[in-house]
Amino acid sequence: MGRKPTNRPTSFDIAYRAGVSQPTVSRALRGHRSVSAETRARIETIARELNYSVDKNASSLRSQRSNSIALLFFEEQTPGDSKINPFFLAMLSSITRRCADHGLDLLISFQKMEDDWHVRYQDSHRADGLILLGYGDYTLYRSRLRQLVAQGTQFVRWGALGEQAIGTTIGSDNHGAGMLAGHHLIANGARRIAFIGQADEHYPEFAERYRGLCAAMVEAGLEADPALVRAAISHEDLGHAATRDLLESDARFDAVFAASDLIAIGVLRALGEAGLSVPADVQLIGFDDLPAASMARPPLTTVMQDLRGAGERLVDALVARIEGREPPPVALETRLVVRGSTGR
Numbered sequence: 001m002g003r004k005p006t007n008r009p010t011s012f013d014i015a016y017r018a019g020v021s022q023p024t025v026s027r028a029l030r031g032h033r034s035v036s037a038e039t040r041a042r043i044e045t046i047a048r049e050l051n052y053s054v055d056k057n058a059s060s061l062r063s064q065r066s067n068s069i070a071l072l073f074f075e076e077q078t079p080g081d082s083k084i085n086p087f088f089l090a091m092l093s094s095i096t097r098r099c100a101d102h103g104l105d106l107l108i109s110f111q112k113m114e115d116d117w118h119v120r121y122q123d124s125h126r127a128d129g130l131i132l133l134g135y136g137d138y139t140l141y142r143s144r145l146r147q148l149v150a151q152g153t154q155f156v157r158w159g160a161l162g163e164q165a166i167g168t169t170i171g172s173d174n175h176g177a178g179m180l181a182g183h184h185l186i187a188n189g190a191r192r193i194a195f196i197g198q199a200d201e202h203y204p205e206f207a208e209r210y211r212g213l214c215a216a217m218v219e220a221g222l223e224a225d226p227a228l229v230r231a232a233i234s235h236e237d238l239g240h241a242a243t244r245d246l247l248e249s250d251a252r253f254d255a256v257f258a259a260s261d262l263i264a265i266g267v268l269r270a271l272g273e274a275g276l277s278v279p280a281d282v283q284l285i286g287f288d289d290l291p292a293a294s295m296a297r298p299p300l301t302t303v304m305q306d307l308r309g310a311g312e313r314l315v316d317a318l319v320a321r322i323e324g325r326e327p328p329p330v331a332l333e334t335r336l337v338v339r340g341s342t343g344r
Contacts (some may be wrong), residue, residue, distance in 0.1 A: 178212020
C-alpha cells in the first residue's frame, strides 16, 4: 500500500490508488469472490483509468495454470450430419459470458465419446479444467468420467443428478419437469399419455422425465401404461419412427410427452401423416424450448430449461474446483411454456 505510482501502470499502482493490498487487486481482477463487489468495482474503475491490463502469461507462470478452460461437446449417434444436440449449442452464449467474467479463455472442441479425449486433455495441459456437454449413451460416458476422476482432472458436467452421478454435476430437475408436463396434460383432460424417449439407464435424464410423468399420473389416480412407451433419442426422424410404431400397435392414447423438442417435431409429423389433429385428437408436449418449437404447426408446448443459469453454474462450479473447493450439485428449475399443441 505504501508504494507510489510509476510511469507504467502495475497492480501496485492500482493498489496505491485504491488503498488496498496488491494481492487484493490481483484477486479482484480475477473475479475472486473473496473481494467485495464494492471493492472490486473500485479496483476495476481505477484499472480502466490507468489503461491497465493483466499480463496473463506472467500470471500463468506464477500460478502454474493456463487461465483457460475447455468446453467439450460430444457427438450423438443420430441419423444425418447434425451430431450435436442444438440445446447444448444454445448454452454456449451464457458459458462464454461467464468465462469473460472470470477472466478465462475458452477452448471449444467437438469430440466422439469413444475417442481418448480424456487422456489428450490431461496430457496436453491446454486447459485447467473441462466442461462436458452431451454424452449419448451414459453407460459408455460413465467409464470415461471414472477415468477423469482417477487421473485428477478437474471437470464439471451437465446431466442427470442423483447418488450415482460422477463428478460435479449441474442439471435440470428432470423429475419435477416430468411432473409439470404430466399435470398440464391431465388438467387438459388427457388420461392415456404416451412417452417417446429412451427412458432407461442409457439416457438417465429421459428416464427421470418419464418417472416424473408417472408420478403425476399416480397423483391423479391414473395408471401409466408401459405399452405406451417407445424408445427414441433426440432426433426428428427417430421421434417420427417411434410414433409410427406406436400408432401401428393400435394402442389408444390421447397425449404424448416427448423427451425432447426434436423428438416432438417427429411425433407431430407422424401424427399428421396418420390423419390425427394436434391438439384435438392428441395433445403434445416437448422438452428444451428450442427455437423450432415456437415455429412448429401448431406451436409446441414444451418444458424450458434455464440456459443462462446452466452456463453460469457450470463455469462457476469449474472455477471452484480449480481453486480447490468442492461445489455441490445443482438442480435447476424448469418452466412450462404453453402453446397450441396442448390446446391453448
